[in-house]
Amino acid sequence: MNMYSELKKQHQNEVNKFPFIFAFSNKQLAEGMAKLGLKEDETKKLISIGNGGFIRKTDKEAFNEMFNRHEEELKNAIDEDSTGESFIYQMFDYELNNHEYCITYEIDDTLDALGLTIDEINNNDKLLHGLRKAIGNQKSCF
Known part of the structure; x- marks a missing residue:
């Protein structure tokens, strides 16, 4: 079993479950906002994560915590070897x-x-x- 590969899969699964959208047109933005439970006129409730990605502003802390935890888990696994x-x-x-x-x-x-x-x-x-x-x-x- 490749421990690194398993950790990457675990992290990717968690990222895949996180509520975010990618939009490269107004139509995609409207569709994505609906998936996030937002109306088309609620764009101020979104924050860009770069490269066409968006999350709800209310999810920003959880988003940052998830990636910080992933980084810490990688660091800990390295330290344990x-x-x-x-x-x-x-x-x-x-x-x-x-x-x-x-x-x-x-x-x-x-x-x-x-x-x-x-x-x-x-x-x-x-x-x-x-x-x-x-x-x-x-x-x-x-």
């Missing part, structure tokens, strides 16, 4: 694959996805060990 051999390795392996390391041989997208910097990794033995192990286990895409 004392060697870099389990969760940390699985995390890097998953994201390296997800960002096509086997083609690009670049880790920037992987680090961005994890909110980590190269300095953080170089200053943390278990992160460095997990990353090196994951890179070493990458298989050719061809």
Whole structure:
């Protein structure tokens, strides 16, 4: 079982259940607002989350708390891996694959996805060990 993958699935399920909409036209906005229980003239009750996404202003705190908790759960899982051999390795392996390391041989997208910097990794033995192990286990895409 990949602990990192399971945590990502758990977080994605929670995000999917959160009441938000995406709208790129007035029609989509009206339809989305109805799904949120708002009338077309209640646009002041919405707040943008960027990229065409909107939530109710009343849900802003819950939205922020959810993402802060997700970040904290990831941090705790990393902290609990004392060697870099389990969760940390699985995390890097998953994201390296997800960002096509086997083609690009670049880790920037992987680090961005994890909110980590190269300095953080170089200053943390278990992160460095997990990353090196994951890179070493990458298989050719061809």
